Amino acid sequence: MKILLIGYGKMGKTIEQMAQAKGHEIIGRIDHDNADELRNFTSENTDVAIEFTHPESAFGNVTYCLTHGIPVVSGSTGWLDRFEEAVALCLKQNGAFFYASNYSVGVNLFFHFNEYMASKMQAYKEYDVSVKEVHHLQKVDKPSGTGITAAEGILSSYTNLEGWVSDNPEEKSKLNIVSEREPDVVGTHIVTYSSEVDKIELSHIAHTRAGFAEGAIMAAQWLIGREGVYGMKEMLNL
Known part of the structure; x- marks a missing residue:
């Protein structure tokens, strides 16, 4: 997978290490100090985005991915007052959106x-x-x-x-x-x-963040090729 990391804090770095160990490619690392570089990524060069940022930026990041055809896996919390807007946009764009408050x-x-x-x-x-x-x-x-x-x-x-x-x-x-x-x-x-x-x-x-990172990477692999809005219940068949 060609993965775009949106958010490069503790979780983003853990995902990077684990994804690279599995043979995946990290094609970009977007954080608050280079947020404008997000515009360089589209469905043509990105298989999937994994987004772990802050409440004030999460909705904008998810919106960008959906409007540019990038399947997006989001684990940001604190922004769910706009979640239904993201769902509606995903369905309008025939996009792919995976959300969980916790990926373990x-x-x-x-x-x-x-x-x-x-x-x-x-x-x-x-x-x-x-x-x-x-x-x-x-x-x-x-x-x-x-x-x-x-x-x-x-x-x-x-x-x-x-x-x-x-x-x-x-x-x-x-x-x-x-x-x-x-x-x-x-x-x-x-x-x-x-x-x-x-x-x-x-x-x-x-005990560690490894379980969260593992689940996010699993979700990214699972989401590619699908359309719609999903969560861990669908992926784990719970």
């Missing part, structure tokens, strides 16, 4: 089991449910996209809750997502069901 296969199995667990636990009203996410100090958005996805998986069964809230346990009508930032934490997500007599937890703890 393990995390997506965690999402799957989280939804199943919530579907069973919602019948037991004595348990209070909450979500906790812990990341490194450089993590920009709070809550994390993975934490929000976990919360949404719970809310699909907990119809009595009126959405989620960030770091506000006193808001009993909503699902609370606790966010913590600590040095050198790749990513930890914990769903807790707590009652007066016991506690049940489902957790995923990432």
